[in-house]
Each structure stands twice: as structure tokens, then as C-alpha cells.
Amino acid sequence: MDKFVVRGGNPLLGTIKVSGAxxxxxxxxxxxxxxxxxxxxxxxxxxxxxxxxxxxxxxxxxxxxxxxxxxxxxxxxxxxxxxxxxxxxxxxxxxxxxxxxxxxxxxxxxxxxxxxxxxxxxxxxxxxxxxxxxxxxxxxxxxxxxxxxxxxxRLKGAHIVxxxxxxTGTEDLLMAATLAEGETVMENCAQEPEVTDLAAMLIGMGAKIEGAGTSTIRVQGVDKLHGVRHRINPDRIEAGTFLIAGAISGGDLNVDCCNPAHLAAVISKLEECGVRMDVGKDNIRVRSEGRGSLKAADISTVEYPGFPTDMQAQYMALATQAEGTSSVTENIFENRFMHVSELVRMGADIKVHGRTATITGRTPLQAAAVMCSDLRASASLVLAALVADGETILDRVYHIDRGYEHIEEKLRGVGAQIRRMGEVFGKR
CATH class of the missing domain: 3.65.10.10 (Enolpyruvate transferase domain)
Structure with a gap:
């Protein structure tokens, strides 16, 4: 089973590219x-x-x-x-x-x-x-x-609230409605960029869709769809993870090939934490002096365009290095604090009460052997390891491989000391 070995202390410098979502x-x-x-x-x-x-x-x-x-x-x-x-x-x-x-x-x-x-x-x-x-x-x-x-x-058009x-429910029924007989109206829909990306592809295939990206979507069913060539959106969660990587490490990192419009809530919160951000058309430059410059701020996860649940664990890693006390409230999933015990093993000061975690920041982290429990928890442990004293070993990194493309190679390219077990630092 693959492991990551991360030696902390290096600021991330240079350009890192975001993959498709x-x-x-x-x-x-x-x-x-x-x-x-x-x-x-x-x-x-x-x-x-x-x-x-x-x-x-x-x-x-x-x-x-x-x-x-x-x-x-x-x-x-x-x-x-x-x-x-x-x-x-x-x-x-x-x-x-x-x-x-x-x-x-x-x-x-x-x-x-x-x-x-x-x-x-x-x-x-x-x-x-x-x-x-x-x-x-x-x-x-x-x-x-x-x-x-x-x-x-054959499916029939319907009014769905x-x-x-x-x-996923919005996406699943959106696809079903394209070939249904008559009109389908869906209300209280998800507005995430992933929904609008799918809708753009379906429209390219001949679907008749209005309102994607809003709470109400209308679909007029057609008898047949055709082929299409479609380019997938950049991964906003990978981009947000790299923004925090630059901030927590005290680096100067250009996160390239992203869509800043999809990251408004994350950008706003990082600026509140004292991180300097230069936002371009398809890139974001993040500059930070690390633990001494970061300030505590609270987050509460909500559906898009609010702060994403998929960035909660990564933000918590950042909060351990911020001056003051931060609270993180998870409103989407009821069991998404599984990374807390592993961060505490590294020296973090985190208390959980129900759906809210309280983090006392500017806490030095130490290397430890930690276990990855899910995709985003894995990312938070990598971020914590980037600033921990010593060499952290992350087990079960197959979780992170589910959603991050060669993350260790990308981070190593901007100065991180990270490898899969069995590699030698500086070689791929």
C-alpha cells in the first residue's frame, strides 16, 4: 500500500498547474x-x-x-x-x-x-x-x-422540487430529462460549476436546457442526442488546495490553469486570513510568510457559491498555523472531521463539538505517522506535513489518488520534499 513521506519546512515557490475537475x-x-x-x-x-x-x-x-x-x-x-x-x-x-x-x-x-x-x-x-x-x-x-x-x-417530463x-441528484436527473418526453422543471437545484459544465456538454449534444447554474433548471426533452467534443472545467478544489499549500508554507506560488471565478469564497477567506492574493484571468498568485503572518478566521460550509465542504479539511490545516482561534462548522456531511484526530497527532490543538471544530492556532506541528481516511482529509494531512518539523509518513494515500493527479510530483516541482515510499528525493 502506497505511502507519502513528507519532510516539512520548505516554502513553495514557482508555478503549479491545475488539472481538470x-x-x-x-x-x-x-x-x-x-x-x-x-x-x-x-x-x-x-x-x-x-x-x-x-x-x-x-x-x-x-x-x-x-x-x-x-x-x-x-x-x-x-x-x-x-x-x-x-x-x-x-x-x-x-x-x-x-x-x-x-x-x-x-x-x-x-x-x-x-x-x-x-x-x-x-x-x-x-x-x-x-x-x-x-x-x-x-x-x-x-x-x-x-x-x-x-x-x-420512456421517461416523461415532470416538476421536481x-x-x-x-x-449528483441535480446532475443525474438533468441527464435523464434530456431524453424525456416533454418538459422537466427542477427546483432547488445545485448551482456548482460542475453542474453548469455538464449542462454545457449536454447542450453541445443537442439538449435543450435553460437555467443551469441557478436554482431552477428547465429541460425540454428531445428524441436523440449526438456526439460532442467538450473540455472539462479546471478543478476548483485542487486549485484551492494549492492556494492553501502556498499560504501555509510561507511561499510565493502561482496557481495556473484555474478559474478564479469558481473560487470566490475561498479567495475571500484566505484574504481574511492575511494571505496576499493576485487574481488573474486563469491564475492566482498566493504569497504568505507562513505561520507568523496568518490570522484566524471562521468558516461554515454551505452549498456553492459558499465555502465548499471539499475545502474544509484543507482550511483546518491552515487554521492550525493562524494566530488566534478559528471555528469550522460542517453543514454538508455529518462525519467529515475524521482528519482531526490525525492533525492532533501532529500537535494541533483542535476540539470538536458536534458539527463545529475549534482550532487554537499558531501551533507548531511535528512529524508523525498518520492515516488518510478520505480524499480531502488526505489533502489536509499533506498540507500539515509541509510545515511539520521532521518527516511525516502518510499511509493509505490511495484516497488522495482518487481525486488529485500526481499531487506529489506537482508539489515536488515547486519545492516540497515529498515522495512516495521507495522513491529518492529529487528523482521521479
């Missing part, structure tokens, strides 16, 4: 199910979840080609024949995005059988909102033996 790429790959034509996706990140999605689509009968060489971030998908329209547990057990194939499968083939999703253990992620929406569109839903099955002759904001 995993959370955009996965629904866009699922959207290829909606057409028999070829779909070409560019700026695909090389992460573990993308490989899992490839295996899933191929198991259904699709042809999927992941690019190599100069085209290494391009994926070509053709779902001319879907001989086995199901998502088997053996393939999707490590990936919660498996539910994203439910809507497009039933819309295209009239039948879908999908294993209940896996992924990070950060809280309950029921797909009941997906199922209620599909039922409103005329699908017959059954559940047994850990699988959900949906059947219909989400009981709570759900990103």
Missing part, C-alpha cells in the same frame, strides 16, 4: 451514455476515479479510450451498444459517483441496475432524491440486494 469529468463521462455517437472529452484528470468510470462504462459495452502521450488528458467514449446496462458493485464499490449512470441509462435504454454508491466514509449520501425524481418521471423503482433497478418505456440541494 474530477467532479466534472465523472458526470460528463456518464453523459456519453445518452448517445450512440462518439464523445470526446478533453482536460480529463489522470486519477483513480476516472479509471474506475472507464471500467464501468466498458463493462456496460461502451468503447472507451484514454489518451496517451500528448493526448494523455483526452478520453474518447462511444456507447453505440449498451449490452449490459448495470453498474456492478465490484467496479463501483470505491466510487460514490456510480449513481450518476442511473439517469442516463434509464433514459437511453429504459432500464438501469446500479449498485448503491461507495466512496469516502464522510457521511450518509442517500440517493433517495435521485429515485424520487425518476419516479416522478415515470420510472418504476425497486431495491434489493444492494442494487437499485429502474425501468420505464429537491427536498435538499444535491449536486
Amino acid at each position: 474530477k467532479n466534472s469529468a465523472l458526470p460528463c463521462m456518464a453523459a456519453a451514455i445518452l448517445t450512440a455517437d462518439e464523445v470526446v472529452l478533453e482536460n480529463i484528470p489522470q486519477v483513480r476515479d476516472i479509471e474506475t468510470e472507464r471500467k464501468l462504462l466498458e463493462a456496460m459495452g461502451a468503447q472507451v479510450e484514454l489518451g496517451y502521450g500528448r493526448a494523455q488528458h483526452r478520453t474518447t467514449i462511444q456507447c453505440a451498444v449498451l449490452s449490459d446496462p448495470q453498474a456492478k458493485y465490484e467496479i463501483v464499490k470505491t466510487m460514490r459517483a456510480s449513481s450518476l449512470v442511473l439517469g442516463p441509462l434509464v433514459a437511453r435504454t429504459g432500464m438501469a441496475r446500479v449498485a448503491l454508491p461507495g466512496g469516502c466514509t464522510i457521511g450518509d449520501r442517500p440517493i433517495d432524491l435521485h429515485l424520487k425524481g425518476l419516479e416522478a418521471m415515470g420510472a418504476r423503482i425497486t431495491q434489493e440486494y444492494g442494487y437499485v433497478e429502474a425501468r420505464t418505456e 429537491f427536498d435538499k440541494i444535491t449536486v
Whole structure:
């Protein structure tokens, strides 16, 4: 099992490039199910979840080609024949995005059988909102033996009001509605950039969609969609992670190939913490003097455009180095403080009461052997290790490989002393 070894103390200097967004790429790959034509996706990140999605689509009968060489971030998908329209547990057990194939499968083939999703253990992620929406569109839903099955002759347009904001639910039903008969109106929709990215792809395929990026989306169903070439958005969470890496290390880091408009809440909070930010069209320069210059600030995670839950753990690492006391309130997932015990092992002063963690900052961190419990928790431990005294060993880094493309190589390129176990510093 892979490990990271990180020796702290180096400021990050130079330029680091952001990859395509995993959370955009996965629904866009699922959207290829909606057409028999070829779909070409560019700026695909090389992460573990993308490989899992490839295996899933191929198991259904699709042809999927992941690019190599100069085209290494391009994926070509053709779902001319879907001989086995199901998502088997053996393939999707490590990936919660498996539910994203439910809507497009039933819309295209009239039948879908999908294993209940896996992924990070950060809280309950029921797909009941997906199922209620599909039922409103005329699908017959059954559940047994850990699988959900949906059947219909053809989905019908419906008026759907989400009981709570759900990103994957919005995406799943958006895809289903494109081939439904009549108009579908969805209210209380997620407004994340990943939703608007998917909608842009679907419109390129011939879908009739209005309102993506707002709380109300209208879809006029069509009989058929065609192929498309689409470029995936840059990963706003990877970009935010690198901004904090530059700030916590006392560096001067240019985070390139990002979309600053998607990071407004993160940028605002880092500026409140005393981090200097120069925002360009597609890059952000972050400058900091590290622990002595950072100031405490509170955050509360909310749906986009608020502070993202996927940046909460990374911000907590920064808060350990800020002067004063910060509070972090997690409103999206009920079990997303699993990184706290590992940060405390490194010397952090953190107390948790329900959904709120209180961090007393400007605390020196020491190297320790720590365990990665989920994707974003892994990132927070890497950030803490960048400033810890000594050599930190991070176990179970397969979690971070699910969503960060070669993070150790990117960080090493801007001065971090980080390697996978078995490598030698300075060599790849």
C-alpha cells in the first residue's frame, strides 16, 4: 500500500498547474451514455476515479479510450451498444459517483441496475432524491440486494422540487430529462460549476436546457442526442488546495490553469486570513510568510457559491498555523472531521463539538505517522506535513489518488520534499 513521506519546512515557490475537475469529468463521462455517437472529452484528470468510470462504462459495452502521450488528458467514449446496462458493485464499490449512470441509462435504454454508491466514509449520501425524481418521471423503482433497478418505456417530463440541494441528484436527473418526453422543471437545484459544465456538454449534444447554474433548471426533452467534443472545467478544489499549500508554507506560488471565478469564497477567506492574493484571468498568485503572518478566521460550509465542504479539511490545516482561534462548522456531511484526530497527532490543538471544530492556532506541528481516511482529509494531512518539523509518513494515500493527479510530483516541482515510499528525493 502506497505511502507519502513528507519532510516539512520548505516554502513553495514557482508555478503549479491545475488539472481538470474530477467532479466534472465523472458526470460528463456518464453523459456519453445518452448517445450512440462518439464523445470526446478533453482536460480529463489522470486519477483513480476516472479509471474506475472507464471500467464501468466498458463493462456496460461502451468503447472507451484514454489518451496517451500528448493526448494523455483526452478520453474518447462511444456507447453505440449498451449490452449490459448495470453498474456492478465490484467496479463501483470505491466510487460514490456510480449513481450518476442511473439517469442516463434509464433514459437511453429504459432500464438501469446500479449498485448503491461507495466512496469516502464522510457521511450518509442517500440517493433517495435521485429515485424520487425518476419516479416522478415515470420510472418504476425497486431495491434489493444492494442494487437499485429502474425501468420505464420512456421517461416523461415532470416538476421536481429537491427536498435538499444535491449536486449528483441535480446532475443525474438533468441527464435523464434530456431524453424525456416533454418538459422537466427542477427546483432547488445545485448551482456548482460542475453542474453548469455538464449542462454545457449536454447542450453541445443537442439538449435543450435553460437555467443551469441557478436554482431552477428547465429541460425540454428531445428524441436523440449526438456526439460532442467538450473540455472539462479546471478543478476548483485542487486549485484551492494549492492556494492553501502556498499560504501555509510561507511561499510565493502561482496557481495556473484555474478559474478564479469558481473560487470566490475561498479567495475571500484566505484574504481574511492575511494571505496576499493576485487574481488573474486563469491564475492566482498566493504569497504568505507562513505561520507568523496568518490570522484566524471562521468558516461554515454551505452549498456553492459558499465555502465548499471539499475545502474544509484543507482550511483546518491552515487554521492550525493562524494566530488566534478559528471555528469550522460542517453543514454538508455529518462525519467529515475524521482528519482531526490525525492533525492532533501532529500537535494541533483542535476540539470538536458536534458539527463545529475549534482550532487554537499558531501551533507548531511535528512529524508523525498518520492515516488518510478520505480524499480531502488526505489533502489536509499533506498540507500539515509541509510545515511539520521532521518527516511525516502518510499511509493509505490511495484516497488522495482518487481525486488529485500526481499531487506529489506537482508539489515536488515547486519545492516540497515529498515522495512516495521507495522513491529518492529529487528523482521521479
